[in-house]
Amino acid sequence: MARVAPTKKEKTNTLRAFVVELAVYAVFVTGYFFLVLHYLSGWLQNLHLYHVKIYAFATIVLIIGQAVFLESVTTWLLRLLRGGRSE
Amino acid sequence: MFFPISISTINPIYLVAIGFLIGVLGGFFGVGGSFIAGPALRAVGLEWNFAVGTDLAHIVGKSVVAAKRHRALGNVDLKLGLIMAIGTMGGAEVGAQLIQMLKRAGNVNFVVSIVSIVIYFSISTFMIWEAWRTLQYQKKRRPRTKVPGTAAKQDESSFSHRTQAIQRLKLWPMISLPASGVKAISLWVIILVSFVGGLFSGFLGGGAGYIRMPMLVYVLGIPTHLAVGTDLFEIIISASYGTFSHAIKGNVDILIALVMHTGAAIGAQIGAISTQYFAGPKIRLAFVPLPLIGAAIVIYTLVTGHKL
Numbered sequence: 172m173a174r175v176a177p178t179k180k181e182k183t184n185t186l187r188a189f190v191v192e193l194a195v196y197a198v199f200v201t202g203y204f205f206l207v208l209h210y211l212s213g214w215l216q217n218l219h220l221y222h223v224k225i226y227a228f229a230t231i232v233l234i235i236g237q238a239v240f241l242e243s244v245t246t247w248l249l250r251l252l253r254g255g256r257s258e
Numbered sequence: 259m260f261f262p263i264s265i266s267t268i269n270p271i272y273l274v275a276i277g278f279l280i281g282v283l284g285g286f287f288g289v290g291g292s293f294i295a296g297p298a299l300r301a302v303g304l305e306w307n308f309a310v311g312t313d314l315a316h317i318v319g320k321s322v323v324a325a326k327r328h329r330a331l332g333n334v335d336l337k338l339g340l341i342m343a344i345g346t347m348g349g350a351e352v353g354a355q356l357i358q359m360l361k362r363a364g365n366v367n368f369v370v371s372i373v374s375i376v377i378y379f380s381i382s383t384f385m386i387w388e389a390w391r392t393l394q395y396q397k398k399r400r401p402r403t404k405v406p407g408t409a410a411k412q413d414e415s416s417f418s419h420r421t422q423a424i425q426r427l428k429l430w431p432m433i434s435l436p437a438s439g440v441k442a443i444s445l446w447v448i449i450l451v452s453f454v455g456g457l458f459s460g461f462l463g464g465g466a467g468y469i470r471m472p473m474l475v476y477v478l479g480i481p482t483h484l485a486v487g488t489d490l491f492e493i494i495i496s497a498s499y500g501t502f503s504h505a506i507k508g509n510v511d512i513l514i515a516l517v518m519h520t521g522a523a524i525g526a527q528i529g530a531i532s533t534q535y536f537a538g539p540k541i542r543l544a545f546v547p548l549p550l551i552g553a554a555i556v557i558y559t560l561v562t563g564h565k566l
Contacts, residue, residue: 193524200520204259204270212513218261219508227505230512231498234315237516238322241523245323249527 192248199244264308264511272302277316277521284464285324285520285529286469288486289494289547290317292464293552295426295518311509312566313516315501317465319519321493324526328487331534335437335484338448339491345452346459346470346496353460364549371560374462378553381472382546388417388476396539421479438480439487451477456496465493468549475542482538 211233218226260269276298280291292313299309324365328334360369429444455470474485504510533541 180394189528196524200274203520204517208513208516212262215512220262223508225504226512227510230315230501230505230515231318231462233320233512234501234515234519235322235498237519238319238523239326241520242323242326242527245524245527 192245195248196245261511261513263513264304266302266304266308266511266514268302270513270517273517274521277320277518277523279521280316280518280523281324281522281525281527282529282532283318283525283548284317284320284467284490285327285466285526286486286532287529287541287548288324288489288493289467289548290321290465290497291547292317293468293555296464297555299514304511307507307509308511308514310505310512311501311507312514313464314497314504315510315512315515316518316522317497318494318501319515320522320526321490321497323523324530325487325490325494327527327530328483328490328533331483331487331530332490333483333487333530333533335435335480335488336491337433338435338438338478338480339488341433341445341448342455342470342488342492343451343495345449346456346492347499349456349458350460350496350500351456351461352453353457356457356461366558370462371556374556375553375560377458377462377469378549378556381468381526381549382535382553383534384476384540385472385546389539389546392539393543404463411545417476419478422475424477425479435480438478438484440479443478452492459496465497467493468545468552471545472542474530475538483533483539486533486541 215226215229218229260267276295280295280300283289283294284291290313293453295313295316296309299313300306304312357370424447425440425443427444427447429446431445432442433445433448434440434442451473452470455466455473458469460465470492471485471489474480474489475482480488501510505512
């Protein structure tokens with residue numbers, strides 16, 4: 172399967188979109204740290220100490236849930252910044 | 259930032275940066291990146307047991323993002339990934355039992371170190387030789403007909419005659435892998451490859467992508483891009499199993515894993531998309547330093563006695 176090489180203009184647009192995406196993503200992630208993780212930490216610590224099986228299940232749900240969510244966010248950002256293309 | 263589960267204080271920017279680096283490597287090469295994440299977490303004072311368990315949890319998240327992206331690019335063979343997950347989990351259990359046996363014999367560190375150094379150097383040497391030969395062959399064969407940018411996803415290997423011989427082995431049941439372009443291959447060969455990968459994962463730690471990805475290419479004959487994507491998909495299943503097991507033992511700080519993963523999520527996408535711009539032999543040649551980094555870490559540990 173072959174692909175056509177991106178032109179210089181396309182490369183510049185990709186780089187610009189990526190920088191903007193990083194900036195938006197950084198703001199989003201900073202908010203995420205302070206809001207979501209702050210509220211989750213007490214609950215998770217409690218599970219880790221007293222309900223270890225629920226904690227083990229929660230770790231898998233949380234990491235996969237975050238992965239699916241962040242993948243959707245980054246794909247949406249890429250699509251938005253590149254006018255419909257995601258790669 | 260204070261992480262109450264592991265009772266540690268770590269700068270979140272450091273965790274995001276490490277996650278990003280591992281994400282790029284994972285998305286591009288289809289490896290878990292434990293050889294970087296483990297020492298990086300240890301370097302900021304996290305206990306060894308938490309470093310191993312947390313790293314596994316982070317690998318699950320990173321692999322979900324990278325595998326989703328590879329799937330969108332047509333680089334994941336789901337059938338192969340699911341079959342391999344069975345062999346990997348079996349192999350990981352046997353590897354863990356081997357470690358227990360060596361522990362009882364009292365020479366676990368020395369044996370594991372020597373085995374891993376030999377394995378890492380063998381993989382790197384073989385891949386340099388094979389990728390270099392393939393690239394030289396391609397250069398000689400079509401020096402002037404190459405159109406810029408058409409190299410992506412084209413895959414040739416100077417080892418393909420051996421791979422074809424393995425595919426011709428008639429060990430029932432034979433299965434086809436249409437997504438990978440393999441017409442027929444023995445199920446036992448796939449199980450054996452994944453079992454060996456799992457064995458090294460249980461024996462040496464981490465996801466063992468540095469062994470599984472080359473085996474997918476050279477033994478099963480899977481094109482490099484598909485090997486990367488399929489390995490990532492398989493890692494989701496096997497690392498989830500490992501995470502659950504470690505979490506029950508109290509070895510996972512999920513908050514650290516979630517923070518690391520915010521960097522890995524974007525890094526994994528960049529790595530996965532980047533594979534589109536490189537042909538198979540070039541990806542394989544660029545893969546070579548990874549096992550060498552692993553070997554360097556083991557040699558350092560063996561010589562100094564300090565575990566990174």
